[in-house]
Amino acid sequence: SQTIHQWPATLxxxxxxxxxxxxTVEGTSNPNLYxxxxxxxxxLQLLFYSVGIGQISSEVPQNLSASRPQDRQFxxxxxxxxxxxxxxxxxxxxxxxxxxxxxxxxxTRLLVL
Amino acid sequence: SQQGEEDPQALSIQEGENATMNCSYKTxxxxxxxYRQNSGRGLVHLILIRSNEREKHSxxxxxxxxxxxxxxxxxxxxSRAADTASYFCATxxxxxxLTFGGGTRxxxxx
Numbered sequence: 001s002q003t004i005h006q007w008p009a010t011l012x013x014x015x016x017x018x019x020x021x022x023x024t025v026e027g028t029s030n031p032n033l034y035x036x037x038x039x040x041x042x043x044l045q046l047l048f049y050s051v052g053i054g055q056i057s058s059e060v061p062q063n064l065s066a067s068r069p070q071d072r073q074f075x076x077x078x079x080x081x082x083x084x085x086x087x088x089x090x091x092x093x094x095x096x097x098x099x100x101x102x103x104x105x106x107x108t109r110l111l112v113l
Numbered sequence: 114s115q116q117g118e119e120d121p122q123a124l125s126i127q128e129g130e131n132a133t134m135n136c137s138y139k140t141x142x143x144x145x146x147x148y149r150q151n152s153g154r155g156l157v158h159l160i161l162i163r164s165n166e167r168e169k170h171s172x173x174x175x176x177x178x179x180x181x182x183x184x185x186x187x188x189x190x191x192s193r194a195a196d197t198a199s200y201f202c203a204t205x206x207x208x209x210x211l212t213f214g215g216g217t218r219x220x221x222x223x
Contacts (some may be wrong), residue, residue, distance in 0.1 A: 002199075017177040032209055034209075034211075041214045041218075042215060042216075043214055043215040044156075044201070045200060045214050046211070046212070048207055049210070051209065057209075059210065061198075066216045088153075088158065090155055092156075094209075094211075099143060099144070099205040099209065100144065100161060101146065102156075102158070102160060102203075102211055103158065104148075104155035104156040104157070105155050106154060106155045107153075107154065107155050109153070113167055
């Protein structure tokens with residue numbers, strides 16, 4: 001069966017520090033991968049999605065970036081965090097080539113102080 | 114504005130009652146999905162209804178879709194305290210972009 005992992009679960013970082021959040025998927029090949037951010041009590045905002053290794057689409061311009069170095073690995077990064085980067089970050093995957101169900105990881109709660 | 118808009122934003126009911134949440138969307142769709150999120154957790158897929166379907170059931174969940182009105186509803190029957198969560202509808206818009214509404218926060222009191 002397929003599983004999706006995210007780490008860390010919680011992160012507290014100072015303003016201006018770098019960020020690296022990792023997401024890995026097991027049990028499937030060539031998935032679509034997604035990074036979302038959720039502000040407290042709000043819906044999800046799509047940040048990046050990827051249909052293959054090295055292929056990244058950005059939906060929201062900001063100081064974050066994403067990379068997909070391997071088929072089932074998706075990384076969210078920042079060189080310098082802003083206070084406004086605080087939030088709940090969710091990784092998700094879906095079957096490649098299909099527009100159907102997305103499966104979400106447990107999320108990373110990021111607090112930038 | 115969002116593709117999906119849930120209504121109401123918050124709902125509080127007693128255990129055993131039914132809970133109905135509504136979702137409206139703007140563009141044509143292939144399918145509409147409902148997800149559930151417990152506080153501080155990831156989203157869990159509940160049900161997917163295709164554009165050629167009008168109603169779908171899964172356990173205590175019933176989803177309807179009216180493409181002429183661009184709306185969907187999620188009914189949870191005989192609610193339980195464990196149903197307390199936020200519920201989101203979502204549809205695909207351009208490309209692979211799954212757009213979520215703002216969600217309905219459901220509180221089921223024991």
